[in-house]
Amino acid sequence: MTVQQVAGGTGHVDTGDADDVPPGPPGETGAATAESSTPEPARRDTRPRWVDVVIGVVLLALVAVGALRWYDSTAYLVVVLQTAGPFVVVGLGLLAVATLVLRRWWMVVPVVVALVVAATVAAPAFRATSSPEADRDLTVMSANVWVGSANAGQLMDAVRFHSVDVLVITEATPAILRRLDAEGAGDYFSQREGVARANTSSGTMVLSRYPLSLRSLGTDPAVEGTRSVQPEVDVTVPNGTVRLKVAHPTAPLRGDTVEWRAGLRALQSWKQRLDGDELVVMAGDFNAGFGHPGFRDVAAGLDDAQRTDGQGWVRTWPFAGNRLPAFVQLDHLLSRGLTVVAAGQVALNRADHAAVWASYALPTR
Numbered sequence: 001m002t003v004q005q006v007a008g009g010t011g012h013v014d015t016g017d018a019d020d021v022p023p024g025p026p027g028e029t030g031a032a033t034a035e036s037s038t039p040e041p042a043r044r045d046t047r048p049r050w051v052d053v054v055i056g057v058v059l060l061a062l063v064a065v066g067a068l069r070w071y072d073s074t075a076y077l078v079v080v081l082q083t084a085g086p087f088v089v090v091g092l093g094l095l096a097v098a099t100l101v102l103r104r105w106w107m108v109v110p111v112v113v114a115l116v117v118a119a120t121v122a123a124p125a126f127r128a129t130s131s132p133e134a135d136r137d138l139t140v141m142s143a144n145v146w147v148g149s150a151n152a153g154q155l156m157d158a159v160r161f162h163s164v165d166v167l168v169i170t171e172a173t174p175a176i177l178r179r180l181d182a183e184g185a186g187d188y189f190s191q192r193e194g195v196a197r198a199n200t201s202s203g204t205m206v207l208s209r210y211p212l213s214l215r216s217l218g219t220d221p222a223v224e225g226t227r228s229v230q231p232e233v234d235v236t237v238p239n240g241t242v243r244l245k246v247a248h249p250t251a252p253l254r255g256d257t258v259e260w261r262a263g264l265r266a267l268q269s270w271k272q273r274l275d276g277d278e279l280v281v282m283a284g285d286f287n288a289g290f291g292h293p294g295f296r297d298v299a300a301g302l303d304d305a306q307r308t309d310g311q312g313w314v315r316t317w318p319f320a321g322n323r324l325p326a327f328v329q330l331d332h333l334l335s336r337g338l339t340v341v342a343a344g345q346v347a348l349n350r351a352d353h354a355a356v357w358a359s360y361a362l363p364t365r
Contacts, residue, residue: 082291128310134361143355148173150351225266247284264294302334305343305358
């Protein structure tokens with residue numbers, strides 16, 4: 001209240017409110033009220049559609065690379081990409097997380113379906129079926145010594161630590177044999193078969209504490225499908241005989257993939273000629289992994305020691321001499337009729353491959 005006046009016995013109160021606000025045009029107040037009472041339209045999702053495009057492109061790329069494992073080809077790029085299976089699984093997992101975080105719900109289903117398929121393919125490598133409580137009747141180690149340059153002392157230390165009975169040496173040279181003998185290999189192993197070749201990757205030797213009977217020296221490229229020596233021997237252990245075949249197909253370098261595939265095909269043919277009840281071990285640097293259809297053909301019906309032991313993503317190459325970290329298993333121990341007790345890998349200085357080893361129990365007869 002600003003002023004109070006009394007006149008003629010009649011009083012009134014002047015608040016001044018109406019005088020302070022100038023009158024507006026007729027109907028203006030009603031229009032404003034109607035406008036304020038109208039609900040605002042719902043906000044639209046302004047997230048750019050390119051996010052969905054990126055997710056879709058990455059998904060298609062990962063699926064395409066993963067699907068190559070079923071494509072039997074000698075194309076160099078295909079052979080290389082077939083080793084990328086673990087990266088496909090990891091990539092799909094990360095893509096699924098990103099899709100959920102970004103709340104791109106309609107893309108979640110295809111991403112998760114692809115991830116489930118990839119994980120199902122990878123799962124057997126993580127499921128152990130070995131028998132660690134069984135007796136160890138035979139331990140085999142395979143070592144690619146990188147044209148004889150590997151550290152011989154470390155290799156013999158690994159041999160002694162794991163009580164290796166048979167040592168398969170690929171890329172064996174006379175120089176590495178001399179260094180191994182200087183480290184005690186001549187006293188530790190009483191038997192040896194094979195051919196050591198200087199300045200080349202084609203030499204192979206088999207050293208054994210048990211008697212060896214040579215079936216084939218494996219030096220005929222027309223039969224072996226490779227220029228590398230791939231001996232075949234019988235190893236006589238106290239409670240049985242094991243047939244051992246060394247594998248070292250040509251590396252799938254650019255221009256050599258046809259010969260590489262021929263080497264895997266020759267190993268498969270050798271396996272198919274075996275008698276059904278023979279105890280068998282195939283050991284060596286196969287220059288291939290489970291992402292390659294040719295290797296899966298060779299490994300079909302056989303037990304890969306590292307996979308049987310449930311070791312998952314095993315990596316044996318590349319080590320020394322390469323800036324890349326090891327990402328693929330090229331070295332394998334495949335067996336039939338034997339029980340895998342334990343398995344593992346050993347990295348060596350001056351060797352581009354890790355050595356692989358496995359202990360086996362022979363069946364009771």
